[in-house]
Amino acid sequence: MSSASSSPSRSRGAGVLNRFVAWLPHDVDRRVRVFAWLSFVAEVLIIGxxxxxxxxxxxxxxxxxxxxxxxxxxxxxxxxxxxxxxxxNRTLTGLVGILALIVVVLVW
Incomplete structure (x- = not known):
């Protein structure tokens, strides 16, 4: 059995992954990093x-x-x-939602 042959589902999955990676932004500015970290901290806090x-x-x-x-x-x-x-906890729920929305808008 040849190791060079790959199943069609693997190559199709790799194609989807490659398209997804190509769709992601190549550079992010400081605002995205700041709001992403704020969102992460808020999510950790809401878990706590x-x-x-x-x-x-x-x-x-x-x-x-x-x-x-x-x-x-x-x-x-x-x-x-x-x-x-x-x-x-209820208050943090709103904060998590707002920060996540800001990150999505900034990345978009």
């Missing part, structure tokens, strides 16, 4: 706050969505630490 929500049982710190109470979008002092943890 999501873990904190789970481990502390704060999932119902803000019992309704999008409001924390019937009268407030933010947590209230009566909610204690669980409200702070849950609201912080």
């Amino acid at each position: 706050t999501g873990g904190a929500v789970r481990l502390t049982g704060s999932g119902l710190g803000c019992p309704t969505w999008p409001r924390c109470t019937a009268d407030s979008l933010v947590n209230t002092p009566e909610m204690g630490i669980h409200g702070i943890i849950e609201f912080g």
